[in-house]
Amino acid sequence: MTDRDYDDLGLVAGLEIHQQLDTATKLFCGSPTTLREPEESDRTVTRFLHPTKSELGEIDEAALEESRVEREFEYLAYDTTCLVEEDDEPPAEIDAEALSVAMQIANLLDATVVDQAHVMRKIVIDGSNTSGFQRSTLLGQEGEIETPDGAVGIEDLMLEEESAKRVAETEEGVRYSLDRLGIPLVEIGTKPDVSTPKQARDAAERIGMLLRSTGAVKRGLGTIRQDVNVSIADGARVEIKGVQALDQIDEIVALEVDRQAELVGIAAELDERDASVAEPTDVTEVFEGTDSGVIAGALDDGGAVHAVRLAGFDGVVGRELQPDRRLGTELSDHAKRHGAGGVFHTDELPAYGVTESEVAALREAVGAGAEDAVALVADDPETAELAIDAVAERAAVAIEGVPEETRGANDDGTTRYMRPLPGAARLYPETDVPPVELDPADVETPELLTEKADRYAAEYGLDPGLAEQVAYGRRMPLFEEAVEAGVDPTFAATTLESVVTELRRDDVPVEDLTDGAFLSTFELVEDGDLAKEGVNEVLATLARNPGLTAEEAVEEAGLSGVDEDEVREAVAEVVERNAEQVETEGMGAFSGLMGEAMGALRGRADGEVVSDALREEIRKRA
Incomplete structure (x- = not known):
């Protein structure tokens, strides 16, 4: 990650936070919001999805590109799956609990709640929704949050249905699970007020704290996702999807700035070289009898090799944009969208079994000179042709600069191409759900977690660090219930945070401990039937034997009191x-x-x- 002057580069960034709500039922039907295991599925549903025109007669470019990849979508259904999730009946009215939580969030964001909630359809044909669209509702606008580096405006607050969960790639397409589809989800979009990677992370942390303050959002991996919009003055707006780790946001923003800055430099260099992209051509004959395993494998299966001359690109295709990702990687991302395994290019050849003489013959076949590069794809004839066309299109864009696009976040903080940026043509009204009158006065604004931590320290005498742990922790409601029942606050807090952490480190399945298990254990201690020193062992016994009562766990652990x-x-x-x-x-x-x-x-x-x-x-x- 390069140190850069973000003011000088004109960095502008914004966030989209997607958070699942912890409601009893889904947004448009009565199915529970609990997740299921794929092996619990009792039937499947199959769909083929295609783009449709908006009310203005337009087709969204991102949806159109998705449709070019012909795939079958299979959905795992369960005994809890409703007909709305299977797209076999119209949706019910918006869930009242989800609306109430979303309006609490609007109040915390200092956003203005709309008078009426109107449901819209947003075209999504990647298979993540059986209907081919996601239902989305605007609830709030023009809010604001504070960060150490200044205020960040809130553009909008949307209430949406969560997408289906991708389970596996199949020979025909993609398999999804319907257990997640339809879970209420809020999407919070900030204004492009973020000017440094650190501020992006600070803003995300602030929004995350506000969301958890409601006590009504789901916790755990996959329940919250951050998308980041990033651009620099000479670059373009890029949306980075699926940032799951909060502590990775600043790195992702910084690496995207690096990528765009490198692409701007490449475009300037290609302009000086008067670069261009030729028409792709079939070069299968060049590789007859090749020792390259990848190419030979494709040809043995009746495949072909297609190549494109990139005039003036010599040495540029191999230029690094992000760690271990080059312009050639970007070309490969586009080829992979059409089913190809990847791309070879002359900045990295000879290699992979391709010989120097084959490289020379390849250059001759496409008329490439010393300052030119050549990219090639080996696959079945149709895939090879589609993939090399996509490579040529992306190379041509490199001459212009940074393309607007949607990218996916990788685990190492780098990103990969996904699809073009979606536009307004993907939205149109949902006619099956009536509008809902909203009144933010109907909901109470919850206590912030920061305020709650301060109150725990002042009211219960907790150490400030422990007070913050409890306030931000998943078992905060349980702590308050225990204290209300007369349990010593410090003992309850230490057990729910420190003791549970110790047990987890010892591979005790603490996720199997119910609230009742904790409360009954606390009661035994308060009544003098269990020493505090035995709590760890009793909780470990209860976690490993969920059917036991706390009294039985004391006996099982051999901790019956002594006189x-x-x-x-x-x-x-x-x-x-x-x-x-x-x-x-x-x-x-x-x-x-x-x-x-x-x-x-x-x-x-x-x-x-x-x-x-x-x-x-x-x-x-x-």
Whole structure:
């Protein structure tokens, strides 16, 4: 990642945050919002999707490109799947719970809620929705959040249905799961007010905190996704989809700036060279009898090799734009969209079994000179032709500069081409769902997590760090319920955060612990039936044996309480074993013997009781 002057480059960025809501049912039907395992599916649905014209008679360019790739979409359905999800009946009215949560979010974003919510259809033909479109509703506009580097405006707040979950690639196309389709989702779009990678991350963190403050959003991998729009002064707007890790946003923005800056430089160099792109041609004869495994494999299956001369591109196709991603990688991304495995080009040849003499023959076949590059694709004849045409189109764009497009985020912070930017032609009204009158006064604005953490520290005397952990944690509602029931706040907070973390590190399946398991364990401690020191073991037992009650887990773990006489007896034995140390050190031996005494009692006695007994026994011996 290069250090750059973002002001000088004219960096402009904005965010789109997509967050699933934790409602009881889906947005347009009564199906539950719980996820299922693919093996639980009891039937499948198959669809072929095609683009349609908008009300203005236009076809969206992104949808049109998707349609050029002929694919079958298979959907896994379940006993909880409704007919709306299968696209076999019209949607019901918008879920009232989802509307209420979304309006809370609008209030937190300081956004103006619209008078009426109108549902729109947004064309999506990548298979992620059985109907070929996503239902989306504008709820709020013109909000604002604060970041350390200044305010960031909120363009809009949308309430949408979540897409189906991609499960696998098949020989015919793509397999999706319908368990996720239709889960209520809010999309928050900021204005292009972000001017540094750090501010992009700060803005995303602020929005994430506001969302979690509602206590009504889903948590975990895949429940929140960040898209980032990035451009520089001489570049173009690029939408980067599917950023799952919050701590990766600043790196992704910085690497996209690098990519655009490199492409701007390449365009200037190609202009000086008077670069151009020739018509692709079939060069199969050049590679007859080749030792290249990839090319030979394609030809053995009746395939062909197609190539294109890139005049003035010599040395440019191999130019790095991002770590391990070059202009040639961009050409390859476009070829892959049409089913090709990838692209070879002369900046990297001879290699991959392609010989120097084959490179020379290739150059001659397409009329390439010393300053030219050649790109080629080997595949079945139709795929090879479509793929090389896509390569030629992308190379021609490189002469102009940075293309507007949608890109996907990679795990290493780099990005890959997905499709052209969508336009307004993909939206049209949903006629099956009536408008809804909205009144933001009907919902209360929730307490912010930052405010909640401060309150926990002040009201319950929690350490500020622990207070923040609990406030931001998934079990915050459980903490409040436990404290309301009379559980010591520090004990409850420490158990729900520190103890659970320790158990997770020991491979205990803490995700199987229910709220009831915690509350019943807390009750045993409060009633004196379980020492605090035994909580870890009881919770571990409950996690591994979800059918047990807390009382049964205490028995299973061998932690049934001991009376005071048994404590004194166990402590006396510890002191007797260490009599010489006690006589020498007196009360100085206390710390070492305390651990041994607790170990002897295995968490069956409260630490304070053991401590008192040990001090008394040492005084007798000293």
